[in-house]
Amino acid sequence: MATYEKKVRKKKKLGSYPFVSVVFSISLALFVLGLFGVFFLLTNNLTRFIQDNIxxxxxxxxxxxxxxxxxxxxxxxxxxxxxxxxxxxxxxxxxxxxxxxxxxxxxxxxxxxxxxxxxxxxxxxxxxxxxxxxxxxxxxxxxxxxxxxxxxxxYLDNLVESINKNLTKIGLVLIGFSAILLLVVVILINNTIKLALFSQRFLIRSMQLVGATAGFIQKPFLMRATFYGLLSAIIASAGLFVLLKYANSKIENLADLQRTDELLILFGSLLLVGMLVGFGSTYRAINKYLKMSLDELY
CATH class of the missing domain: 3.30.70.3040 (Alpha-Beta Plaits)
Structure with a gap:
Protein backbone atom coordinates (compact mmCIF):
# COMPACT_ATOMS: atom_id res chain seq x y z
CA MET A 1 0.00 0.00 0.00
CA ALA A 2 2.84 2.38 0.89
CA THR A 3 4.59 1.56 -2.38
CA TYR A 4 1.42 2.35 -4.32
CA GLU A 5 1.00 5.73 -2.57
CA LYS A 6 4.64 6.54 -3.29
CA LYS A 7 4.12 5.84 -6.99
CA VAL A 8 1.01 8.03 -7.05
CA ARG A 9 2.86 10.91 -5.40
CA LYS A 10 5.70 10.51 -7.87
CA LYS A 11 3.29 10.71 -10.79
CA LYS A 12 1.68 13.80 -9.34
CA LYS A 13 4.97 15.64 -8.80
CA LEU A 14 4.70 19.20 -10.09
CA GLY A 15 6.42 19.65 -13.44
CA SER A 16 6.73 15.98 -14.27
CA TYR A 17 5.30 14.36 -17.38
CA PRO A 18 6.24 11.36 -19.58
CA PHE A 19 9.99 11.43 -20.15
CA VAL A 20 10.64 8.78 -22.80
CA SER A 21 7.74 9.61 -25.13
CA VAL A 22 8.37 13.35 -25.04
CA VAL A 23 12.15 13.11 -25.56
CA PHE A 24 11.70 10.51 -28.31
CA SER A 25 9.14 12.62 -30.18
CA ILE A 26 11.16 15.83 -29.93
CA SER A 27 14.40 14.03 -30.86
CA LEU A 28 12.77 12.53 -33.94
CA ALA A 29 11.37 15.89 -35.04
CA LEU A 30 14.73 17.63 -34.54
CA PHE A 31 16.56 14.78 -36.29
CA VAL A 32 14.38 15.21 -39.40
CA LEU A 33 14.93 18.97 -39.28
CA GLY A 34 18.67 18.48 -38.86
CA LEU A 35 18.78 15.94 -41.68
CA PHE A 36 17.26 18.48 -44.02
CA GLY A 37 19.74 21.04 -42.70
CA VAL A 38 22.62 18.72 -43.61
CA PHE A 39 21.13 18.21 -47.07
CA PHE A 40 20.81 21.99 -47.45
CA LEU A 41 24.47 22.52 -46.47
CA LEU A 42 25.69 19.79 -48.81
CA THR A 43 23.65 21.24 -51.67
CA ASN A 44 24.96 24.73 -50.95
CA ASN A 45 28.56 23.54 -50.83
CA LEU A 46 28.10 21.55 -54.04
CA THR A 47 26.73 24.71 -55.66
CA ARG A 48 29.76 26.67 -54.44
CA PHE A 49 32.07 23.95 -55.79
CA ILE A 50 30.41 24.09 -59.22
CA GLN A 51 30.61 27.89 -59.29
CA ASP A 52 34.28 27.83 -58.27
CA ASN A 53 35.03 25.65 -61.28
CA ILE A 54 33.34 27.71 -63.99
CA TYR A 155 33.36 28.61 -72.46
CA LEU A 156 30.46 26.19 -72.16
CA ASP A 157 27.65 28.70 -72.50
CA ASN A 158 24.85 26.11 -72.53
CA LEU A 159 26.23 24.49 -69.37
CA VAL A 160 26.54 27.84 -67.58
CA GLU A 161 22.99 28.84 -68.50
CA SER A 162 21.65 25.46 -67.38
CA ILE A 163 23.54 25.66 -64.08
CA ASN A 164 22.26 29.18 -63.33
CA LYS A 165 18.64 28.20 -64.01
CA ASN A 166 18.81 25.01 -61.97
CA LEU A 167 20.57 26.70 -59.03
CA THR A 168 17.82 29.31 -58.85
CA LYS A 169 15.09 26.68 -58.88
CA ILE A 170 16.86 24.50 -56.31
CA GLY A 171 17.40 27.50 -54.02
CA LEU A 172 13.72 28.48 -54.09
CA VAL A 173 12.58 24.89 -53.48
CA LEU A 174 14.98 24.42 -50.55
CA ILE A 175 13.98 27.69 -48.89
CA GLY A 176 10.27 26.93 -49.26
CA PHE A 177 10.62 23.36 -48.05
CA SER A 178 12.80 24.38 -45.07
CA ALA A 179 10.17 26.93 -43.96
CA ILE A 180 7.42 24.31 -44.19
CA LEU A 181 9.50 21.69 -42.39
CA LEU A 182 10.39 24.09 -39.58
CA LEU A 183 6.71 24.93 -39.12
CA VAL A 184 5.77 21.23 -39.04
CA VAL A 185 8.49 20.47 -36.49
CA VAL A 186 7.38 23.34 -34.24
CA ILE A 187 3.74 22.18 -34.42
CA LEU A 188 4.73 18.56 -33.72
CA ILE A 189 6.81 19.46 -30.68
CA ASN A 190 4.10 21.83 -29.47
CA ASN A 191 1.41 19.15 -29.70
CA THR A 192 3.65 16.57 -28.04
CA ILE A 193 4.20 18.81 -25.04
CA LYS A 194 0.52 19.80 -24.87
CA LEU A 195 -0.49 16.16 -24.75
CA ALA A 196 2.13 15.45 -22.09
CA LEU A 197 0.86 18.33 -19.95
CA PHE A 198 -2.77 17.26 -20.34
CA SER A 199 -2.40 14.79 -17.45
CA GLN A 200 -1.13 17.60 -15.21
CA ARG A 201 -4.07 19.96 -15.67
CA PHE A 202 -5.81 19.02 -12.42
CA LEU A 203 -2.57 19.26 -10.46
CA ILE A 204 -2.11 22.77 -11.88
CA ARG A 205 -5.64 23.67 -10.74
CA SER A 206 -4.95 22.21 -7.27
CA MET A 207 -1.87 24.40 -6.92
CA GLN A 208 -3.96 27.41 -7.92
CA LEU A 209 -6.56 26.59 -5.25
CA VAL A 210 -3.97 26.50 -2.48
CA GLY A 211 -2.68 29.95 -3.48
CA ALA A 212 0.35 29.14 -5.67
CA THR A 213 1.28 31.94 -8.05
CA ALA A 214 1.45 31.44 -11.81
CA GLY A 215 5.23 31.85 -11.75
CA PHE A 216 5.63 29.19 -9.04
CA ILE A 217 3.50 26.72 -11.02
CA GLN A 218 5.21 27.45 -14.34
CA LYS A 219 8.81 27.25 -13.13
CA PRO A 220 9.24 23.45 -12.76
CA PHE A 221 7.40 22.77 -16.02
CA LEU A 222 9.48 25.30 -17.96
CA MET A 223 12.76 24.07 -16.50
CA ARG A 224 11.94 20.46 -17.31
CA ALA A 225 10.69 21.31 -20.83
CA THR A 226 13.87 23.27 -21.57
CA PHE A 227 15.96 20.34 -20.34
CA TYR A 228 13.96 17.89 -22.45
CA GLY A 229 14.44 20.12 -25.50
CA LEU A 230 18.19 20.33 -24.86
CA LEU A 231 18.52 16.60 -24.32
CA SER A 232 16.47 15.83 -27.43
CA ALA A 233 18.64 18.16 -29.52
CA ILE A 234 21.80 16.46 -28.25
CA ILE A 235 20.37 13.04 -29.17
CA ALA A 236 19.32 14.30 -32.62
CA SER A 237 22.75 15.88 -33.22
CA ALA A 238 24.51 12.69 -32.15
CA GLY A 239 22.32 10.70 -34.54
CA LEU A 240 23.15 13.07 -37.40
CA PHE A 241 26.86 12.87 -36.61
CA VAL A 242 26.81 9.06 -36.69
CA LEU A 243 24.78 9.09 -39.93
CA LEU A 244 27.26 11.48 -41.56
CA LYS A 245 30.22 9.32 -40.53
CA TYR A 246 28.53 6.28 -42.03
CA ALA A 247 27.62 8.15 -45.23
CA ASN A 248 31.20 9.42 -45.59
CA SER A 249 32.49 5.85 -45.43
CA LYS A 250 30.07 4.74 -48.16
CA ILE A 251 29.99 7.75 -50.53
CA GLU A 252 33.26 8.84 -52.08
CA ASN A 253 34.23 12.53 -51.73
CA LEU A 254 31.12 13.33 -49.67
CA ALA A 255 33.34 14.57 -46.84
CA ASP A 256 34.78 17.20 -49.21
CA LEU A 257 31.36 18.91 -49.25
CA GLN A 258 31.23 19.18 -45.45
CA ARG A 259 32.61 22.01 -43.35
CA THR A 260 33.10 21.57 -39.62
CA ASP A 261 32.08 25.15 -38.77
CA GLU A 262 28.80 24.83 -40.69
CA LEU A 263 27.95 21.52 -39.00
CA LEU A 264 28.69 23.02 -35.57
CA ILE A 265 26.36 25.94 -36.35
CA LEU A 266 23.68 23.45 -37.46
CA PHE A 267 24.01 21.40 -34.26
CA GLY A 268 23.97 24.59 -32.19
CA SER A 269 20.81 25.70 -34.01
CA LEU A 270 19.14 22.39 -33.16
CA LEU A 271 20.00 22.93 -29.49
CA LEU A 272 18.52 26.41 -29.62
CA VAL A 273 15.36 25.27 -31.46
CA GLY A 274 14.85 22.37 -29.05
CA MET A 275 15.09 24.57 -25.95
CA LEU A 276 13.09 27.50 -27.33
CA VAL A 277 10.26 25.39 -28.74
CA GLY A 278 10.14 23.28 -25.58
CA PHE A 279 10.02 26.39 -23.39
CA GLY A 280 7.53 28.26 -25.59
CA SER A 281 5.15 25.32 -26.06
CA THR A 282 5.13 24.57 -22.34
CA TYR A 283 4.56 28.21 -21.45
CA ARG A 284 1.56 28.45 -23.79
CA ALA A 285 0.06 25.16 -22.61
CA ILE A 286 0.36 26.01 -18.90
CA ASN A 287 -1.13 29.46 -19.39
CA LYS A 288 -4.01 27.83 -21.20
CA TYR A 289 -4.73 25.48 -18.28
CA LEU A 290 -4.28 28.29 -15.75
CA LYS A 291 -7.06 30.27 -17.43
CA MET A 292 -9.49 27.37 -17.83
CA SER A 293 -12.47 26.90 -15.61
CA LEU A 294 -13.01 23.60 -13.76
CA ASP A 295 -15.70 22.57 -16.23
CA GLU A 296 -13.39 23.23 -19.16
CA LEU A 297 -10.67 21.10 -17.58
CA TYR A 298 -13.02 18.13 -17.65
Missing part, protein backbone atom coordinates in the same frame (compact mmCIF):
# COMPACT_ATOMS: atom_id res chain seq x y z
CA UNK A 55 36.18 28.60 -66.32
CA UNK A 56 36.94 30.45 -69.55
CA UNK A 57 39.56 29.10 -71.95
CA UNK A 58 41.66 31.69 -73.77
CA UNK A 59 43.54 30.33 -76.82
CA UNK A 60 46.53 32.38 -77.96
CA UNK A 61 47.95 33.17 -81.38
CA UNK A 62 50.80 30.96 -82.50
CA UNK A 63 53.23 33.85 -82.88
CA UNK A 64 52.97 34.98 -79.23
CA UNK A 65 56.37 35.08 -77.50
CA UNK A 66 57.12 33.69 -74.04
CA UNK A 67 57.41 37.14 -72.51
CA UNK A 68 54.06 38.14 -74.03
CA UNK A 69 52.45 35.01 -72.60
CA UNK A 70 53.71 35.81 -69.10
CA UNK A 71 52.62 39.45 -69.39
CA UNK A 72 49.20 38.42 -70.67
CA UNK A 73 48.82 35.97 -67.79
CA UNK A 74 49.60 38.72 -65.27
CA UNK A 75 47.21 41.15 -66.97
CA UNK A 76 44.33 38.64 -66.87
CA UNK A 77 45.02 37.80 -63.21
CA UNK A 78 44.24 41.45 -62.28
CA UNK A 79 40.79 41.40 -63.90
CA UNK A 80 37.81 41.82 -61.56
CA UNK A 81 36.01 38.80 -62.97
CA UNK A 82 38.90 36.42 -62.28
CA UNK A 83 38.57 34.57 -58.96
CA UNK A 84 41.09 35.62 -56.30
CA UNK A 85 40.96 32.57 -54.03
CA UNK A 86 43.97 30.64 -52.78
CA UNK A 87 45.92 28.90 -55.51
CA UNK A 88 46.42 29.93 -59.11
CA UNK A 89 43.18 31.00 -60.78
CA UNK A 90 44.97 31.83 -64.06
CA UNK A 91 46.72 28.77 -65.47
CA UNK A 92 48.95 28.85 -68.54
CA UNK A 93 49.17 25.58 -70.46
CA UNK A 94 51.69 25.59 -73.28
CA UNK A 95 50.97 23.74 -76.52
CA UNK A 96 53.84 21.36 -75.70
CA UNK A 97 52.24 20.46 -72.35
CA UNK A 98 48.85 20.05 -74.04
CA UNK A 99 50.39 17.72 -76.63
CA UNK A 100 52.04 15.58 -73.96
CA UNK A 101 48.75 15.29 -72.06
CA UNK A 102 46.88 14.34 -75.24
CA UNK A 103 49.45 11.67 -76.12
CA UNK A 104 49.32 10.32 -72.56
CA UNK A 105 45.53 10.01 -72.63
CA UNK A 106 45.17 8.58 -76.14
CA UNK A 107 48.43 6.69 -76.46
CA UNK A 108 48.97 8.11 -79.96
CA UNK A 109 51.68 10.60 -80.94
CA UNK A 110 49.91 12.76 -83.56
CA UNK A 111 53.01 14.89 -84.09
CA UNK A 112 54.79 12.00 -85.83
CA UNK A 113 52.41 11.82 -88.80
CA UNK A 114 51.38 15.50 -88.82
CA UNK A 115 54.93 16.73 -88.51
CA UNK A 116 53.89 19.70 -86.38
CA UNK A 117 52.00 20.53 -83.17
CA UNK A 118 48.66 22.09 -84.25
CA UNK A 119 47.63 22.89 -80.68
CA UNK A 120 47.72 26.41 -79.25
CA UNK A 121 48.91 27.85 -75.97
CA UNK A 122 46.03 28.10 -73.55
CA UNK A 123 45.23 30.27 -70.54
CA UNK A 124 42.45 29.02 -68.26
CA UNK A 125 40.60 31.57 -66.11
CA UNK A 126 38.48 30.73 -63.08
CA UNK A 127 35.53 33.14 -63.06
CA UNK A 128 34.13 34.59 -59.83
CA UNK A 129 30.42 33.76 -59.16
CA UNK A 130 29.38 37.42 -59.52
CA UNK A 131 30.29 37.29 -63.22
CA UNK A 132 28.82 33.90 -64.12
CA UNK A 133 25.60 35.08 -65.71
CA UNK A 134 25.22 34.51 -69.45
CA UNK A 135 25.24 38.26 -70.19
CA UNK A 136 28.43 38.97 -68.22
CA UNK A 137 30.25 35.95 -69.64
CA UNK A 138 29.39 37.19 -73.15
CA UNK A 139 30.89 40.58 -72.27
CA UNK A 140 34.00 38.90 -70.85
CA UNK A 141 34.38 36.86 -74.05
CA UNK A 142 34.19 40.00 -76.19
CA UNK A 143 36.68 41.85 -73.99
CA UNK A 144 39.20 39.00 -74.00
CA UNK A 145 39.01 38.48 -77.77
CA UNK A 146 39.88 42.14 -78.28
CA UNK A 147 43.20 41.72 -76.45
CA UNK A 148 46.28 41.51 -78.64
CA UNK A 149 47.61 37.97 -78.90
CA UNK A 150 44.29 36.24 -78.17
CA UNK A 151 43.04 33.93 -80.90
CA UNK A 152 39.76 32.64 -79.44
CA UNK A 153 37.82 32.55 -76.15
CA UNK A 154 35.72 29.50 -75.31
Missing amino acids: EVQVYLNKNVTESEKIQLQKTLADKDYVAKKEGSQVVLISKEEAAKEFIKETGEDFTQFIGDNPLRDLIILKITPDYQSTEKLTQIKSELESIRGVFEVV
Whole structure:
Protein backbone atom coordinates (compact mmCIF):
# COMPACT_ATOMS: atom_id res chain seq x y z
CA MET A 1 0.00 0.00 0.00
CA ALA A 2 2.84 2.38 0.89
CA THR A 3 4.59 1.56 -2.38
CA TYR A 4 1.42 2.35 -4.32
CA GLU A 5 1.00 5.73 -2.57
CA LYS A 6 4.64 6.54 -3.29
CA LYS A 7 4.12 5.84 -6.99
CA VAL A 8 1.01 8.03 -7.05
CA ARG A 9 2.86 10.91 -5.40
CA LYS A 10 5.70 10.51 -7.87
CA LYS A 11 3.29 10.71 -10.79
CA LYS A 12 1.68 13.80 -9.34
CA LYS A 13 4.97 15.64 -8.80
CA LEU A 14 4.70 19.20 -10.09
CA GLY A 15 6.42 19.65 -13.44
CA SER A 16 6.73 15.98 -14.27
CA TYR A 17 5.30 14.36 -17.38
CA PRO A 18 6.24 11.36 -19.58
CA PHE A 19 9.99 11.43 -20.15
CA VAL A 20 10.64 8.78 -22.80
CA SER A 21 7.74 9.61 -25.13
CA VAL A 22 8.37 13.35 -25.04
CA VAL A 23 12.15 13.11 -25.56
CA PHE A 24 11.70 10.51 -28.31
CA SER A 25 9.14 12.62 -30.18
CA ILE A 26 11.16 15.83 -29.93
CA SER A 27 14.40 14.03 -30.86
CA LEU A 28 12.77 12.53 -33.94
CA ALA A 29 11.37 15.89 -35.04
CA LEU A 30 14.73 17.63 -34.54
CA PHE A 31 16.56 14.78 -36.29
CA VAL A 32 14.38 15.21 -39.40
CA LEU A 33 14.93 18.97 -39.28
CA GLY A 34 18.67 18.48 -38.86
CA LEU A 35 18.78 15.94 -41.68
CA PHE A 36 17.26 18.48 -44.02
CA GLY A 37 19.74 21.04 -42.70
CA VAL A 38 22.62 18.72 -43.61
CA PHE A 39 21.13 18.21 -47.07
CA PHE A 40 20.81 21.99 -47.45
CA LEU A 41 24.47 22.52 -46.47
CA LEU A 42 25.69 19.79 -48.81
CA THR A 43 23.65 21.24 -51.67
CA ASN A 44 24.96 24.73 -50.95
CA ASN A 45 28.56 23.54 -50.83
CA LEU A 46 28.10 21.55 -54.04
CA THR A 47 26.73 24.71 -55.66
CA ARG A 48 29.76 26.67 -54.44
CA PHE A 49 32.07 23.95 -55.79
CA ILE A 50 30.41 24.09 -59.22
CA GLN A 51 30.61 27.89 -59.29
CA ASP A 52 34.28 27.83 -58.27
CA ASN A 53 35.03 25.65 -61.28
CA ILE A 54 33.34 27.71 -63.99
CA GLU A 55 36.18 28.60 -66.32
CA VAL A 56 36.94 30.45 -69.55
CA GLN A 57 39.56 29.10 -71.95
CA VAL A 58 41.66 31.69 -73.77
CA TYR A 59 43.54 30.33 -76.82
CA LEU A 60 46.53 32.38 -77.96
CA ASN A 61 47.95 33.17 -81.38
CA LYS A 62 50.80 30.96 -82.50
CA ASN A 63 53.23 33.85 -82.88
CA VAL A 64 52.97 34.98 -79.23
CA THR A 65 56.37 35.08 -77.50
CA GLU A 66 57.12 33.69 -74.04
CA SER A 67 57.41 37.14 -72.51
CA GLU A 68 54.06 38.14 -74.03
CA LYS A 69 52.45 35.01 -72.60
CA ILE A 70 53.71 35.81 -69.10
CA GLN A 71 52.62 39.45 -69.39
CA LEU A 72 49.20 38.42 -70.67
CA GLN A 73 48.82 35.97 -67.79
CA LYS A 74 49.60 38.72 -65.27
CA THR A 75 47.21 41.15 -66.97
CA LEU A 76 44.33 38.64 -66.87
CA ALA A 77 45.02 37.80 -63.21
CA ASP A 78 44.24 41.45 -62.28
CA LYS A 79 40.79 41.40 -63.90
CA ASP A 80 37.81 41.82 -61.56
CA TYR A 81 36.01 38.80 -62.97
CA VAL A 82 38.90 36.42 -62.28
CA ALA A 83 38.57 34.57 -58.96
CA LYS A 84 41.09 35.62 -56.30
CA LYS A 85 40.96 32.57 -54.03
CA GLU A 86 43.97 30.64 -52.78
CA GLY A 87 45.92 28.90 -55.51
CA SER A 88 46.42 29.93 -59.11
CA GLN A 89 43.18 31.00 -60.78
CA VAL A 90 44.97 31.83 -64.06
CA VAL A 91 46.72 28.77 -65.47
CA LEU A 92 48.95 28.85 -68.54
CA ILE A 93 49.17 25.58 -70.46
CA SER A 94 51.69 25.59 -73.28
CA LYS A 95 50.97 23.74 -76.52
CA GLU A 96 53.84 21.36 -75.70
CA GLU A 97 52.24 20.46 -72.35
CA ALA A 98 48.85 20.05 -74.04
CA ALA A 99 50.39 17.72 -76.63
CA LYS A 100 52.04 15.58 -73.96
CA GLU A 101 48.75 15.29 -72.06
CA PHE A 102 46.88 14.34 -75.24
CA ILE A 103 49.45 11.67 -76.12
CA LYS A 104 49.32 10.32 -72.56
CA GLU A 105 45.53 10.01 -72.63
CA THR A 106 45.17 8.58 -76.14
CA GLY A 107 48.43 6.69 -76.46
CA GLU A 108 48.97 8.11 -79.96
CA ASP A 109 51.68 10.60 -80.94
CA PHE A 110 49.91 12.76 -83.56
CA THR A 111 53.01 14.89 -84.09
CA GLN A 112 54.79 12.00 -85.83
CA PHE A 113 52.41 11.82 -88.80
CA ILE A 114 51.38 15.50 -88.82
CA GLY A 115 54.93 16.73 -88.51
CA ASP A 116 53.89 19.70 -86.38
CA ASN A 117 52.00 20.53 -83.17
CA PRO A 118 48.66 22.09 -84.25
CA LEU A 119 47.63 22.89 -80.68
CA ARG A 120 47.72 26.41 -79.25
CA ASP A 121 48.91 27.85 -75.97
CA LEU A 122 46.03 28.10 -73.55
CA ILE A 123 45.23 30.27 -70.54
CA ILE A 124 42.45 29.02 -68.26
CA LEU A 125 40.60 31.57 -66.11
CA LYS A 126 38.48 30.73 -63.08
CA ILE A 127 35.53 33.14 -63.06
CA THR A 128 34.13 34.59 -59.83
CA PRO A 129 30.42 33.76 -59.16
CA ASP A 130 29.38 37.42 -59.52
CA TYR A 131 30.29 37.29 -63.22
CA GLN A 132 28.82 33.90 -64.12
CA SER A 133 25.60 35.08 -65.71
CA THR A 134 25.22 34.51 -69.45
CA GLU A 135 25.24 38.26 -70.19
CA LYS A 136 28.43 38.97 -68.22
CA LEU A 137 30.25 35.95 -69.64
CA THR A 138 29.39 37.19 -73.15
CA GLN A 139 30.89 40.58 -72.27
CA ILE A 140 34.00 38.90 -70.85
CA LYS A 141 34.38 36.86 -74.05
CA SER A 142 34.19 40.00 -76.19
CA GLU A 143 36.68 41.85 -73.99
CA LEU A 144 39.20 39.00 -74.00
CA GLU A 145 39.01 38.48 -77.77
CA SER A 146 39.88 42.14 -78.28
CA ILE A 147 43.20 41.72 -76.45
CA ARG A 148 46.28 41.51 -78.64
CA GLY A 149 47.61 37.97 -78.90
CA VAL A 150 44.29 36.24 -78.17
CA PHE A 151 43.04 33.93 -80.90
CA GLU A 152 39.76 32.64 -79.44
CA VAL A 153 37.82 32.55 -76.15
CA VAL A 154 35.72 29.50 -75.31
CA TYR A 155 33.36 28.61 -72.46
CA LEU A 156 30.46 26.19 -72.16
CA ASP A 157 27.65 28.70 -72.50
CA ASN A 158 24.85 26.11 -72.53
CA LEU A 159 26.23 24.49 -69.37
CA VAL A 160 26.54 27.84 -67.58
CA GLU A 161 22.99 28.84 -68.50
CA SER A 162 21.65 25.46 -67.38
CA ILE A 163 23.54 25.66 -64.08
CA ASN A 164 22.26 29.18 -63.33
CA LYS A 165 18.64 28.20 -64.01
CA ASN A 166 18.81 25.01 -61.97
CA LEU A 167 20.57 26.70 -59.03
CA THR A 168 17.82 29.31 -58.85
CA LYS A 169 15.09 26.68 -58.88
CA ILE A 170 16.86 24.50 -56.31
CA GLY A 171 17.40 27.50 -54.02
CA LEU A 172 13.72 28.48 -54.09
CA VAL A 173 12.58 24.89 -53.48
CA LEU A 174 14.98 24.42 -50.55
CA ILE A 175 13.98 27.69 -48.89
CA GLY A 176 10.27 26.93 -49.26
CA PHE A 177 10.62 23.36 -48.05
CA SER A 178 12.80 24.38 -45.07
CA ALA A 179 10.17 26.93 -43.96
CA ILE A 180 7.42 24.31 -44.19
CA LEU A 181 9.50 21.69 -42.39
CA LEU A 182 10.39 24.09 -39.58
CA LEU A 183 6.71 24.93 -39.12
CA VAL A 184 5.77 21.23 -39.04
CA VAL A 185 8.49 20.47 -36.49
CA VAL A 186 7.38 23.34 -34.24
CA ILE A 187 3.74 22.18 -34.42
CA LEU A 188 4.73 18.56 -33.72
CA ILE A 189 6.81 19.46 -30.68
CA ASN A 190 4.10 21.83 -29.47
CA ASN A 191 1.41 19.15 -29.70
CA THR A 192 3.65 16.57 -28.04
CA ILE A 193 4.20 18.81 -25.04
CA LYS A 194 0.52 19.80 -24.87
CA LEU A 195 -0.49 16.16 -24.75
CA ALA A 196 2.13 15.45 -22.09
CA LEU A 197 0.86 18.33 -19.95
CA PHE A 198 -2.77 17.26 -20.34
CA SER A 199 -2.40 14.79 -17.45
CA GLN A 200 -1.13 17.60 -15.21
CA ARG A 201 -4.07 19.96 -15.67
CA PHE A 202 -5.81 19.02 -12.42
CA LEU A 203 -2.57 19.26 -10.46
CA ILE A 204 -2.11 22.77 -11.88
CA ARG A 205 -5.64 23.67 -10.74
CA SER A 206 -4.95 22.21 -7.27
CA MET A 207 -1.87 24.40 -6.92
CA GLN A 208 -3.96 27.41 -7.92
CA LEU A 209 -6.56 26.59 -5.25
CA VAL A 210 -3.97 26.50 -2.48
CA GLY A 211 -2.68 29.95 -3.48
CA ALA A 212 0.35 29.14 -5.67
CA THR A 213 1.28 31.94 -8.05
CA ALA A 214 1.45 31.44 -11.81
CA GLY A 215 5.23 31.85 -11.75
CA PHE A 216 5.63 29.19 -9.04
CA ILE A 217 3.50 26.72 -11.02
CA GLN A 218 5.21 27.45 -14.34
CA LYS A 219 8.81 27.25 -13.13
CA PRO A 220 9.24 23.45 -12.76
CA PHE A 221 7.40 22.77 -16.02
CA LEU A 222 9.48 25.30 -17.96
CA MET A 223 12.76 24.07 -16.50
CA ARG A 224 11.94 20.46 -17.31
CA ALA A 225 10.69 21.31 -20.83
CA THR A 226 13.87 23.27 -21.57
CA PHE A 227 15.96 20.34 -20.34
CA TYR A 228 13.96 17.89 -22.45
CA GLY A 229 14.44 20.12 -25.50
CA LEU A 230 18.19 20.33 -24.86
CA LEU A 231 18.52 16.60 -24.32
CA SER A 232 16.47 15.83 -27.43
CA ALA A 233 18.64 18.16 -29.52
CA ILE A 234 21.80 16.46 -28.25
CA ILE A 235 20.37 13.04 -29.17
CA ALA A 236 19.32 14.30 -32.62
CA SER A 237 22.75 15.88 -33.22
CA ALA A 238 24.51 12.69 -32.15
CA GLY A 239 22.32 10.70 -34.54
CA LEU A 240 23.15 13.07 -37.40
CA PHE A 241 26.86 12.87 -36.61
CA VAL A 242 26.81 9.06 -36.69
CA LEU A 243 24.78 9.09 -39.93
CA LEU A 244 27.26 11.48 -41.56
CA LYS A 245 30.22 9.32 -40.53
CA TYR A 246 28.53 6.28 -42.03
CA ALA A 247 27.62 8.15 -45.23
CA ASN A 248 31.20 9.42 -45.59
CA SER A 249 32.49 5.85 -45.43
CA LYS A 250 30.07 4.74 -48.16
CA ILE A 251 29.99 7.75 -50.53
CA GLU A 252 33.26 8.84 -52.08
CA ASN A 253 34.23 12.53 -51.73
CA LEU A 254 31.12 13.33 -49.67
CA ALA A 255 33.34 14.57 -46.84
CA ASP A 256 34.78 17.20 -49.21
CA LEU A 257 31.36 18.91 -49.25
CA GLN A 258 31.23 19.18 -45.45
CA ARG A 259 32.61 22.01 -43.35
CA THR A 260 33.10 21.57 -39.62
CA ASP A 261 32.08 25.15 -38.77
CA GLU A 262 28.80 24.83 -40.69
CA LEU A 263 27.95 21.52 -39.00
CA LEU A 264 28.69 23.02 -35.57
CA ILE A 265 26.36 25.94 -36.35
CA LEU A 266 23.68 23.45 -37.46
CA PHE A 267 24.01 21.40 -34.26
CA GLY A 268 23.97 24.59 -32.19
CA SER A 269 20.81 25.70 -34.01
CA LEU A 270 19.14 22.39 -33.16
CA LEU A 271 20.00 22.93 -29.49
CA LEU A 272 18.52 26.41 -29.62
CA VAL A 273 15.36 25.27 -31.46
CA GLY A 274 14.85 22.37 -29.05
CA MET A 275 15.09 24.57 -25.95
CA LEU A 276 13.09 27.50 -27.33
CA VAL A 277 10.26 25.39 -28.74
CA GLY A 278 10.14 23.28 -25.58
CA PHE A 279 10.02 26.39 -23.39
CA GLY A 280 7.53 28.26 -25.59
CA SER A 281 5.15 25.32 -26.06
CA THR A 282 5.13 24.57 -22.34
CA TYR A 283 4.56 28.21 -21.45
CA ARG A 284 1.56 28.45 -23.79
CA ALA A 285 0.06 25.16 -22.61
CA ILE A 286 0.36 26.01 -18.90
CA ASN A 287 -1.13 29.46 -19.39
CA LYS A 288 -4.01 27.83 -21.20
CA TYR A 289 -4.73 25.48 -18.28
CA LEU A 290 -4.28 28.29 -15.75
CA LYS A 291 -7.06 30.27 -17.43
CA MET A 292 -9.49 27.37 -17.83
CA SER A 293 -12.47 26.90 -15.61
CA LEU A 294 -13.01 23.60 -13.76
CA ASP A 295 -15.70 22.57 -16.23
CA GLU A 296 -13.39 23.23 -19.16
CA LEU A 297 -10.67 21.10 -17.58
CA TYR A 298 -13.02 18.13 -17.65
